[in-house]
Each structure stands twice: as C-alpha cells, then as structure tokens.
Amino acid sequence: xxxxxxxxxxxxxxxxxxxxxxxxxxxxxxxxxxxxxxxxxxxxxxxxxxxxxxxxxxxxxxxxxxxxxxxxxxxxxxxxxxxxxxxxxxxxxxxxxxxxxxxxxxxxxxxxxxxxxxxxxxxxxxxxxxxxxxxxxxxxxxxxxxxxxxxxxxxxxxxxx
Amino acid sequence: xxxxxxxxxxxxxxxxxxxxxxxxxxxxxxxxxxxxxxxxxxxxxxxxxxxxxxxxxxxxxxxxxxxxxxxxxxxxxxxxxxxxxxxxxxxxxxxxxxxxxxxxxxxxxxxxxxxxxxxxxxxxxxxxxxxxxxxxxxxxxxxxxxxxxxxxxxxxxxxxx
DNA sequence: ACGTATAGTTGAAAATGTCAACGATTTGTT
DNA sequence: AACAAATCGTTGACATTTTCAACTATACGT
Numbered sequence: 001x002x003x004x005x006x007x008x009x010x011x012x013x014x015x016x017x018x019x020x021x022x023x024x025x026x027x028x029x030x031x032x033x034x035x036x037x038x039x040x041x042x043x044x045x046x047x048x049x050x051x052x053x054x055x056x057x058x059x060x061x062x063x064x065x066x067x068x069x070x071x072x073x074x075x076x077x078x079x080x081x082x083x084x085x086x087x088x089x090x091x092x093x094x095x096x097x098x099x100x101x102x103x104x105x106x107x108x109x110x111x112x113x114x115x116x117x118x119x120x121x122x123x124x125x126x127x128x129x130x131x132x133x134x135x136x137x138x139x140x141x142x143x144x145x146x147x148x149x150x151x152x153x154x155x156x157x158x159x160x161x
Numbered sequence: 162x163x164x165x166x167x168x169x170x171x172x173x174x175x176x177x178x179x180x181x182x183x184x185x186x187x188x189x190x191x192x193x194x195x196x197x198x199x200x201x202x203x204x205x206x207x208x209x210x211x212x213x214x215x216x217x218x219x220x221x222x223x224x225x226x227x228x229x230x231x232x233x234x235x236x237x238x239x240x241x242x243x244x245x246x247x248x249x250x251x252x253x254x255x256x257x258x259x260x261x262x263x264x265x266x267x268x269x270x271x272x273x274x275x276x277x278x279x280x281x282x283x284x285x286x287x288x289x290x291x292x293x294x295x296x297x298x299x300x301x302x303x304x305x306x307x308x309x310x311x312x313x314x315x316x317x318x319x320x321x322x
Numbered sequence: 323a324c325g326t327a328t329a330g331t332t333g334a335a336a337a338t339g340t341c342a343a344c345g346a347t348t349t350g351t352t
Numbered sequence: 353a354a355c356a357a358a359t360c361g362t363t364g365a366c367a368t369t370t371t372c373a374a375c376t377a378t379a380c381g382t
Binding site for chain 2: 018029067131137147153
C-alpha cells in the first residue's frame with residue numbers, strides 16, 4: 001500500500017495527521033488497512049464478478065470442509081441471512097451447490113462445483129497479487145509475521161506458521 | 162479476544178473452518194479482527210455516547226493539529242459528508258467547535274472544547290481497556306509488534322516504535 | 323479577470339446490517 | 353413415545369451506512 005496509491009485520485013501520501021495519537025489505536029489501524037485493502041481486493045476480483053464476500057464464501061465452499069451456512073456465517077462474522085443471499089447468487093451462477101446436511105437435515109452444506117473451483121483458481125491468483133500490492137511496504141518476512149500475529153490474536157494460534 | 166468471547170451468545174471457539182485457506186488471507190484476517198474489535202470498542206464507548214467514528218473525530222479534534230474536515234475525511238477513509246454528520250453531532254453536544262481555516266476560508270478546522278477534552282480522557286481509558294481485551298491473546302511485545310507492522314504497512318513507518 | 327478546482331454541505335439512491343418471525347427439523351426431558 | 357425447547361435456513365421489514373451528484377462559497381492559475 002504505502003505512499004503511491006496505485007491508480008488515481010487523492011494520492012494517499014503520508015498524512016499530516018499520522019502524528020495524532022489515534023495512529024496508535026489498534027481499531028483505527030485495522031479499519032484503515034482493511035478499508036484500503038478492500039478497495040484493492042474488490043478491484044482485483046471484479047474481473048470475475050466477485051467481491052470479497054462472495055470470494056470468501058466460494059473459498060469455504062471449495063475447502064473440502066463441507067461447511068454449513070451457519071458455520072460460514074459464524075466464521076465470516078456475517079448474519080445468516082447475508083449468507084443466504086451470497087449462496088443464492090453463487091448457486092445461480094453454477095459456482096456452488098447446496099446439499100442437505102448428512103446428520104442434520106435442517107442444515108445445508110455448500111460445496112463448490114467444478115466450474116466454481118476453476119473460477120476460484122483464477123480469482124485466487126488475482127487476490128494474491130492484490131494482497132502483495134497492499135503489503136508492498138513490508139518485506140516478505142514482515143508480511144508473514146503480520147499475518148501470523150493476526151491469526152494469533154484471533155485464535156491464539158502459534159505465530160510460527 | 163481469542164476463545165472465550167467475553168460476554169454471551171455464540172462463544173467464539175476456535176472454529177472448524179480455521180483450517181480453510183482463507184485463514185491465510187490478509188483481507189479476511191483484517192476484516193475479522195476488525196469486526197470483533199468494533200464490537201468491543203463500541204460497547205466500551207457506548208457509556209460516553211460515542212462510537213468508534215465519533216471517537217476518532219474527537220481524538221483528531223483534540224490532537225492540537227487543527228485538522229480540517231477534509232483532512233479528517235482523507236485520514237479516516239470516510240466520505241466528507243460523513244464527517245459533516247459526525248462533527249455536527251459532536252458540535253451539538255458541545256464537544257468540538259468549528260472554526261474557519263486561517264489560510265483558507267472554505268475549510269473548517271475542528272478543535273475539541275474543554276468539555277470534549279475531558280470526555281475524551283475518560284473515553285480513552287475505556288478504549289485502552291477494550292484494546293487490551295481484543296489483544297488478550299497476545300503478549301505485550303507482540304501486541305506492540307502487530308501495531309508497528311500495521312503502521313508500517315500503511316505509511317512505511319519504521320517498525321521500531 | 324476569468325475559468326477551473328476545492329471545502330463543506332445537502333439530499334437522494336444504493337448497499338449493508340440488524341432483527342424478528344416462520345416452517346422444518348433436531349435435541350432434551352420426561 | 354410424546355412434548356417442549358432450541359436450531360437451521362429463509363424471508364421480509366426496518367435502520368444504518370455508503371456512495372454520489374449537486375450546490376455555494378472560496379481559492380488558485382494564468
């Protein structure tokens with residue numbers, strides 16, 4: 001990310017207000033990097049008619065873990081009704097399929113179709129590049145470390161990969 | 162944060178889906194920690210009738226940097242019209258004041274009143290505790306490192322404090 | 323002096339988030 | 353076995369937030 005905000009408009013130079021104490025606030029830092037990253041990600045995914053949200057759902061559907069919609073909602077921090085809309089759209093496009101849960105017929109597991117898997121392959125590559133763009137201020141070791149720390153903060157997972 | 166999501170409902174245990182590849186995705190990690198953090202922050206700030214947004218504006222107003230609304234919008238990644246609404250509300254409550262810019266009379270600088278400064282003092286303490294709660298999975302050194310990496314990713318600022 | 327650009331503001335439109343209800347099912351209790 | 357309570361997906365209503373185009377006042381470049 002840093003400095004030369006890739007394309008146009010208000011070239012995000014290091015801002016006078018960086019000096020303010022809010023620059024030490026975790027919530028603010030997360031919000032800002034997340035906002036900047038979303039722009040880059042969504043632009044990269046637009047080519048495949050995906051957004052961050054539908055991309056996430058597609059990944060989970062393709063994970064082999066056969067997640068139910070409820071599990072997706074919990075994991076993605078979304079309301080179940082939002083998952084309905086996202087899966088509806090992906091299903092209409094033939095990228096995922098719903099199946100009744102094996103032990104619980106109320107639940108529906110979502111799995112990616114072959115077509116969905118193929119699209120995801122391409123989209124992942126675009127997302128990978130987008131992430132590199134967002135992290136271009138950090139050397140590779142620090143990028144990995146940042147992600148490890150985020151995982152640890154969320155799940156207490158050991159930082160060492 | 163981790164494991165024992167402080168109060169009630171769906172006790173966010175380490176989730177089955179953590180195994181999915183999306184757990185390696187920066188955008189997802191940022192979204193998720195940001196979402197979790199926002200809940201904690203907003204709950205902590207509610208006591209002062211503030212939300213993350215208004216809290217941010219109040220901090221900038223109190224920074225001594227005399228930011229204009231446009232500068233705030235850029236820095237907080239918000240639309241200028243949203244700043245108007247936020248400053249309107251804080252001004253109505255007597256926490257900040259608008260003043261015409263010295264060199265540019267189109268611009269309006271926003272500064273905190275004494276009352277605003279006092280409220281901010283208390284709110285900051287609450288926010289500090291909230292942040293500690295979000296980062297309770299990380300030892301202090303790693304918390305500092307996480308924030309330093311986020312700053313560096315955003316502004317290329319040296320990671321060493 | 324004149325055209326162009328920018329700050330703040332307003333309001334409308336679109337997108338998102340939140341929440342309560344419902345049918346179908348499962349689970350727990352007796 | 354029967355019944356109450358809880359859960360899953362879904363729908364639809366409502367609130368909040370985002371996005372954007374206009375407008376006025378002011379500044380800037382030539």
